[in-house]
Amino acid sequence: MTAARVALAVAGLALLGYGLHGWLTEQPGEVTGRVVFLAAGVAAHDLVALPLVLTAGALTARFVPPAARIPVQAALAVSATVTVVALPFVIGAGRVADNPSAFPRAYGPGLLWVLAVVWLAAAVWAALRVRRPRPREDR
Incomplete structure (x- = not known):
């Protein structure tokens, strides 16, 4: 390993230790809730996100030229990420009746516009890849 890698590893471990110390000592009564939250995130990834990604990849490999x-x-990955980030805004999670400025926009149509742009870009990219001549492989 180079000296730069060792320095970066040491700095990363120091920051990790600092964060873990703060996480465990700031509000000690909430450690159990935090551990449950992290475990739920890991479970959601392994039981929901991973099977969806693998299924989408298999279907893409089978049905897409x-x-x-x-x-x-790429468009599927970006669409999933944008949708997960925008979903709380679209459904209005945390909206309170006495503060209409908390969610001042129509987030559903905005999400649809972003997804339309993503898929339009993917369509243009795919069209350019189809039109570009490929080098032949000699066997």
Whole structure:
């Protein structure tokens, strides 16, 4: 390992230790809730997100032409990420009746516009990949 890598590893471990110390000592009564929250995140990833990603990848590999696979997979990944981030705003989680300025926009149509742009970009990218001549592989 180079000296730079060792320095970065030491700095990363120091920051990790500092964060863990703060996490455990700031409000000690909430440690159990935090551990449960982290465990739920790991379980949600392994039991929900991972099977969805694997299924989408398998379906993409089976039904999408090879030239368009990468753009479609990229658009699926971006769409999933944007939707997960925007979903609390779209459903109005945390909205209170006495503060209408908390969610001042129509987030559902905004999400649809973002997804439309993502898929339009993927379609253009796929079209360019289909039109580009590929080098032949000699066997």
